[in-house]
Amino acid sequence: MTNIHGIDATGLEFVATAAEIAAEIREEAVEVDKDAKFPARSLAMLAERGFFGLCIPADAGGQAQPPGVFAAVVEQLARACPSTAMIYVMHVSASRTFVASQTLADRASLLRDVAAGKHLTTLAFSERGSRSQFWAPVSQFEQDGNGGFVTSASKSWVTSANHADSYVSSAQKPGAASPLESTLYVARRGASGMKVTDSFDGLGLRGNDSAPVEITDLGVAAGELLTPQGDGAAMMLEVVLPWFSVGTAAMAHGICLAAVNATKTHLSGTGFEHDGSKLRDLPNLRARLAKMSCRTEQSRALLGFTAQAMLAPNEQTPLYVLQSRMSALEAAIDVTDLAMKACGGAAFSRHLGVEQMFRDARAGWVMAPTVDHLQEFVGRALTGMPLF
Numbered sequence: 445m446t447n448i449h450g451i452d453a454t455g456l457e458f459v460a461t462a463a464e465i466a467a468e469i470r471e472e473a474v475e476v477d478k479d480a481k482f483p484a485r486s487l488a489m490l491a492e493r494g495f496f497g498l499c500i501p502a503d504a505g506g507q508a509q510p511p512g513v514f515a516a517v518v519e520q521l522a523r524a525c526p527s528t529a530m531i532y533v534m535h536v537s538a539s540r541t542f543v544a545s546q547t548l549a550d551r552a553s554l555l556r557d558v559a560a561g562k563h564l565t566t567l568a569f570s571e572r573g574s575r576s577q578f579w580a581p582v583s584q585f586e587q588d589g590n591g592g593f594v595t596s597a598s599k600s601w602v603t604s605a606n607h608a609d610s611y612v613s614s615a616q617k618p619g620a621a622s623p624l625e626s627t628l629y630v631a632r633r634g635a636s637g638m639k640v641t642d643s644f645d646g647l648g649l650r651g652n653d654s655a656p657v658e659i660t661d662l663g664v665a666a667g668e669l670l671t672p673q674g675d676g677a678a679m680m681l682e683v684v685l686p687w688f689s690v691g692t693a694a695m696a697h698g699i700c701l702a703a704v705n706a707t708k709t710h711l712s713g714t715g716f717e718h719d720g721s722k723l724r725d726l727p728n729l730r731a732r733l734a735k736m737s738c739r740t741e742q743s744r745a746l747l748g749f750t751a752q753a754m755l756a757p758n759e760q761t762p763l764y765v766l767q768s769r770m771s772a773l774e775a776a777i778d779v780t781d782l783a784m785k786a787c788g789g790a791a792f793s794r795h796l797g798v799e800q801m802f803r804d805a806r807a808g809w810v811m812a813p814t815v816d817h818l819q820e821f822v823g824r825a826l827t828g829m830p831l832f
């Protein structure tokens with residue numbers, strides 16, 4: 445496959461290993477979807493083969509790979525099991541806050557554990573009260589009188605809720621004048637005051653275990669803060685958003701590539717017995733496949749460009765990051781819709797796997813920043829307005 449992400453030889457080895465893992469998990473992905481089962485085996489493989497620390501600096505024990513390698517790895521995983529890809533994207537995006545943190549007391553040991561595949565993390569931004577507007581948590585910190593803090597929150601969707609070792613969470617700083625005055629902190633799963641209150645039974649990405657978590661009077665020591673009080677929004681926008689956008693765009697592209705491949709195979713291998721023609725002999729179906737491929741490659745090219753721009757960012761780079769996520773999410777919706785139409789009833793039934801791609805593709809659109817938010821952010825940036 446063309447090296448659109450501009451990856452060097454070391455990075456390509458990671459991509460090749462990810463492709464091997466994808467081949468091993470493809471069959472189980474059907475069960476993951478059918479039973480809404482957490483893909484524990486794929487995660488164990490990723491942990492064992494060094495992928496938990498893929499984007500962690502070498503001096504912290506990681507593999508120090510850039511966004512382009514992350515994208516290409518996620519794309520491979522999503523071609524086989526989008527739930528695995530999603531869990532992995534959340535892990536890498538959350539672990540980047542550990543890298544960036546200057547306040548986390550056990551930063552070095554936590555990063556070493558992540559890099560060694562011993563610690564899975566995730567994001568817990570969405571709250572019942574803030575819904576998709578992740579930049580405005582309604583939960584709040586209060587001082588505990590001993591230099592630490594206490595908070596309660598209804599986190600509405602936490603990927604890997606029952607499996608992650610920690611959640612990168614958000615709350616307003618004590619006495620905040622606006623929800624934008626937020627702080628990020630690490631909440632450890634199983635800590636007193638943390639409870640997963642339901643399970644995930646969604647339309648798509650059914651194995652991602654994105655369940656609600658109730659946080660009640662959780663004590664948070666100053667050393668568990670990932671940012672100084674009030675600096676959370678900056679970390680969300682400058683650290684989490686770029687990695688999350690690249691990862692989720694790549695996930696959408698993996699689904700697109702899988703849909704193109706399944707459609708190509710179906711049109712070439714299936715036909716009408718009465719005249720011996722194949723589905724590929726119908727020009728309207730060939731045109732749909734051509735549109736699917738073109739849309740996929742346009743969006744992949746934009747992400748490839750963006751991932752390389754992120755290595756030497758300028759003032760335009762954040763706009764490319766947002767546009768890459770927007771382009772990929774819309775491409776995934778269009779491409780999987782075309783695949784359903786091109787493959788007909790065979791796609792509507794489960795055996796081609798296309799209906800799962802169609803469902804999985806829809807999750808990205810509603811995850812914050814949603815396509816609505818992205819359109820608003822990009823439109824504001826282009827017209828010189830502040831994001832909020």
Ligand SMILES: Cc1cc2nc3c(=O)[nH]c(=O)nc-3n(C[C@H](O)[C@H](O)[C@H](O)COP(=O)(O)OP(=O)(O)OC[C@H]3O[C@@H](n4cnc5c(N)ncnc54)[C@H](O)[C@@H]3O)c2cc1C
Pocket residue numbers: 534566567568569570574575576577601602603604646648649652654807810811812813814815816817820
């Ligand atoms: C599979 C999956 C996994 C997830 N995992 C996580 C996770 O690990 N961590 C986490 O924090 N969250 C996670 N989420 C939550 C996600 O990021 C969103 O918060 C959630 O999907 C929002 O749903 P809602 O019904 O609350 O949306 P609402 O906020 O009610 O939005 C409803 C509609 O209004 C639109 N809308 C909202 N605000 C605006 C606006 N300002 N301008 C224009 N339109 C707007 C939205 O685009 C949407 O179409 C996950 C979601 C899914 C589907």
